[in-house]
Amino acid sequence: MKLTCLSSGSGYQFPPCHILEDVCGFRILLDCPLDLSALSVFSPVPPDNDFVSDGKASYNSARDCFAKEQEIQKRQKIETPLHAKDLIHDELWYKTVKNLHLWDPSSIDVVLISSVMGMLGLPFLTRAEGFSAKIYVTDAAARLARLMMEDLIAMNMEYQYFYGPRESGGPHWMRWEELELLRPELKKVVVGKDGTELGGWLPLYSSADVMDCMRKVQTLKYAETACYNGTLVLQPFSSGSEIGSCNWTIDGPKRNITWLSCSIFASAHAMNFDYGALRGRDLVLYSDKQFLPLMDEVQSNDASSTIPSNDLSSLSRCCSADKDDWKKLTESLLSTDEILEKEKMDFICSCILQSVQAGGSVVIPYNRLGILLQLLEMIPVLLESLAADVPIYVISSMAAELLAFTNVIPEWASKPRQEKAYLFGLSIPSSKFELHFEVSKVSSSFWMFLQMFSGEPMFSHVDFVNKRKLHVFSAIHSPELLTTWQEPCIIFAPHWSLRLGPVVHLLRRWSGDENSLLILEDGVDPDIALLPFKPLEMKVLQCSFLPERRLPKVDCMLKLLQPKILVLPDDLKEKLDFSNPSLDSFSVLYYTEGETLSLPSSPEGTLDLEIASVLAERFAWQNLGRQDVMYTRLEGELVMEQGKFRLLPGITSADSHPSKNKEMKSDAG
């Protein structure tokens, strides 16, 4: 078995991508993301403030003269700070995983998707000729991914309208001479560190491609098993990081693998990380690297960066303590995350409030669905408490569907949310009921009471929409938005790359307002991302919404999973210490991006064969002469089911006579 890390990814938006080869003879692709942060090399539409005032007619001519000017500047190679004009002015292209296109799509047997973001590049693959792999993804992730992809296409249309029909041949910026002229910062993004990533750029897929892709995926629920080819038993388990995101287990006849993607111990909205189910596998592939930058740099504006030290010590104590103490450990693993995330959200909310109170507007280019949902819940409550009349807008082509969808999926939501939707409020006051009322009276008051305590939507944004505190619009130019428009306001809109969607227009409007606030998630390089909007007066808050997974926790968790082999990204080499002799019952391997790691093959051993008892009864045993050695002839049909060999009563020897076989004409001769 071999593992190739195609990309080690960067953060939530761009999860890592791997290929596992020869898993019982099959080739498995793990995730197929898009590097959307690379969009920052493009200039948003419209390209520059100056041209906006000129009106639409001058766009095309403007583009020509703009290009010339740009070229002159580049030729001169003046060492000036990066300017908006240095960005590529062309239709957006999208950067897929590097080197994935070098793999023959027809050679991939299985594609496993761990999250919504891990699916955004999939239409590129599914439309490739010869692609016939089975794609497995959780039900909720597939539905969310479809929304995301369609939204991406809708936003990309703006570019298409602006630049007109696509030219034949590659875009001008892909020519080598043009690439040479790119500023080094941008060039690095375009061609990669070693200059090999240019082949990964593609124009966006069409909605037909997305439809086609969605038809090809097979959706699963958490803990549902899928059996590929009778050999591999695949199962997704909740990873806690987002609605529908999962860790996969791959069970073959000889080896069990756990693929551990980005996982969060306790999530505020999605179902908790189900790591109990991942235990006892032979091999654990840990592909999550997100906690690394968080450890290295402590962000000054992040309120939650102080780590309660007693927490850590208690954790590590747990680790070394009795392994049976699973429950206690689980609790300690879950508790810390929750607190931190809550604190962080509170901090963001307070920043938003400050800015709104000062008369500025707030733009939140959301990325993670969970954050959007949480902020949508917290902000209206805060505003209400301050009696501030500030409208909240959500502007996206898919916002309405997205928000409707989030309230009909209790199976994917976290426990507290599920219970919110269920009828548990009853237990408290029902004892106070005077049960000897007349039926009709009891019933009316009883039902009024029921409605107060139950059937709440899981996410309260529905209420806010009903109370006209939250407004959902499909586009920034929709007439309804224009009529209700009111400033200051709080706007949630895509896209976090700041190159696509309503965000671009909103930033242009408020970039000069020092009271306004932009909340960026990390994952984008703020220097390049904000370039087109300079000079920038508005405040920018960049923060990570992900709770930190601190090393002791990861360390602890990995040890608890008790794999025989642990495969980690090489960055973790120094950071995790597996030298403790009491715990290192497993071997640790490290993989590097772009390199193929051979995983030790499972020991040559025996395989279990299950013989149906119906067959076993038929065996005519014979003695070998020696005592207690018996033999018989095996017959039947050997099949591979659920990763197990089974000998079933199939076609028996009556069929073995060649002349009795049904003859089939064949042209193969």
Place this chain on the structure above:
Amino acid sequence: FLGINDPGFLLSRHRPLAISNCPTTSSDDLPLQPLAAGRWLRFLGKLLPVLRWPPQACPFLLLVEIRQSAPAMGIECLVLGAGQEIGKSCVIVTINGMRIMFDCGMHLGHSDEERYPDFSLIDGSLDCVVITHFHLDHIGALPYFTEVVGYNGPIYMTYPTKALAPLMLEDFLRISVGRGVEEKFTAEDISACMKKVTPIDLKQNIQVGKDLQIRAYYAGHVLGAAMVYAKVGDASMVYTGDYNMTPDRHLGAAQIDPLELDLVITESTYATTVRDSKYASERKFLKAVHDCVVAGGKVLIPTFALGRAQELFILLEDYWERMNLKVPIYFSSGLTKQANIYYKTLMSWTNKKIKDTIALQNAFNLKHVVSFDRSQINAPGPCVLFASPGMLSGGLSLEVFKQWAPSEVNLVMLPGHCVAGTIGHKLASGKLTKLYADNNSQIEIRCKNVNLSFSAHTDSKGIMDLLKFLSPKHAMLVHGEKPRMSILKKKIESEMGIKCYDPPNGGLVKIPSATVHVKAQTSDSFAKSCQSPNFSLSRCSTSGAVLSTDLASPLTVTDDRVGEAILFVDGGKARGVHKDELELELIVSGEGKPQVVLFGHCFPIRSKNLTNATGRLGLSGSRSLLKVLALELSHLFPQVDVQNMGDFLQVGSFILSVCTNASCTRRSSEVPGDPSTTCTYFCCSWCMEDEKLALAIISSVRNSL
């Protein structure tokens, strides 16, 4: 034969196949393995099921430890409720020692001890309780069982059931209290009980303890209804709960995977009924309602608040919209309103059509359906009223019925089955003409009534369809009426040839588990060779000459992937080997001495052919038979020396003789073609190096005689 495959492995299967359609395993969803032409050629050949070792010569080929994977305890079902009746569904199933309770319902037709299942019959502790859906006859006794009887183990039900069950239970409690009936549990018990419930999703694998695995499948019937699959070791079964095999307005049809099952316990509400199409009954319903309201009448639809009501709402809402009707549709119960909220949330459990439109319009946002106030009972003008409870068993629906029944223009619509003993049942069977009102005055029943089979239960065809699809080894009927069940039972036994049970309450059914697998072990190379296809192509011309060059003869393709092997028991030690490893294994096991492996085969030839063949030469007897064969073989195989030794023929190490030993160990279980004609067996043996030749000879003997 064109050639012998690299001797591969030892389990053989002969299956005619077209080359273009040859999966590598039995799975149905696999892509074709790309096979190079060269590989195809390598797999030409055929290994006959002829591996025989004379006891003295062969140590072992495949050593296998035979052990039962679990004590063969099988499945034991104790029916606590819904045995030969409808109501208080409760079955305790013990699968290989693990004990599960399926459903825990109450009987609405009784108010005495009979109301609850007799939990005292449970012997020992339960491992888990699984509830299929939220109807009272499936969940009604659960709070009593957990809070009063004191069951404290895990309880599983689907998400919607968990959400809706407390509503149902509270509603029941409210009506009971109104009637002045003392129930065995309280509202606190309900909420305490529901807190212990673990919600599960469809198809999610739930591991209970170490051995028990359960999984829920979509059952239609009502929102969140599930069929439950349970497996312990090799024994597995499905408890269907109530299910519906046809989709309706708001729910889909039951869906289940093909499973290998020992037992299916199915409901049999409509054991003998075959229902009209859904479309026809919907039309009938709408027509009756329409006719009544157009004539100015009032329509009373007594229904339980959850399930049927939602379906009829959607149906009427749709119809009202299309026909532009303005007549108000009322629903009486707060429960229904509440339930609609849940239906909105639990959208993913409804049918596909509703699910797909969530973003545009939530199908449970009903425009025409408004809530009902008691004062409107005698308001003039037509209306449609949904009132709970169903079956006119009391509460508002009975109250309204008493008010509306005397008028001929009014209509009572009973959408579904009414339990015996209820007013609904009497009305439906046409026996009800008079009714005593509260103040002892009589009410004449003059209104029309229509009973429509709008049931969310499957009909007898659906039950048969499901059973045939699952094809279990045993079936058991519950949740039905005794006479009908026995008819269905006979039908199942005759049509499917399996044993079917319909135990009464308290009955115990023991089923031996038949799918026990015997565990054996094999080596890597064994498995490897089993995974690659092993085809042989042979041209069998009608003349019988095997090595015919006649290209016009049909090409037969057989897949010999699984050869035949020897299963060995050696003091409990297990070891499996691939044929390539055979020689090594022999040396090891024979303590270094080289061993000789002889292959053997004993096959029958019908005597009719023989007499023809020998008759041609005017000979008889086994010696003469061999003589004929020797002649024939020397023609067919001019390159080898066929020696006739009188009692046997010898070609190299290949020896062929006429076999008279009826219990010849080399004999395969092959059945001679025509039992009326006697047949002669030929017994042969050969060494490995002559295998190719031996197989060719055997084949030609078979074909030429």
